[in-house]
Amino acid sequence: MNLDRAVLAFAGTIVLVSAILAVxxxxxxxxxxxxxxxxxxxxxxxxxxxxxxxxxxxGVRAGTAFR
Known part of the structure; x- marks a missing residue:
């Protein structure tokens, strides 16, 4: 997994978890x-x-969005 995917996965997880907790x-x-x-x-x-x-x-390897 590269840095871009890790950041997107983390942000998506935060949004989903917080939405579930809000409900x-x-x-x-x-x-x-x-x-x-x-x-x-x-x-x-x-x-x-x-x-x-x-x-x-x-140590996550770099992607193209965040250098």
Whole structure:
């Protein structure tokens, strides 16, 4: 798995988990979905992604989006 796929899988997991928690536990979990969406928008505009930096430090090989 390369860095691009790891970041997309992580973001998708966060969105799905927070949506499930919002339905089953508390509507306040939507805040996590909003944070993930805002972070994805910010990363698309600036090219800077904290999750990509963490995955890169863990040794995930580079993709084409986050260098």
């Amino acid at each position: 089953t536990v508390s509507p306040w979990w939507i805040a996590l979905t909003l944070f993930a969406g805002a972070n994805m928008l910010q990363a698309s505009l600036t090219g800077w992604c904290p999750a990509a930096m963490i995955f890169k430090a863990l």
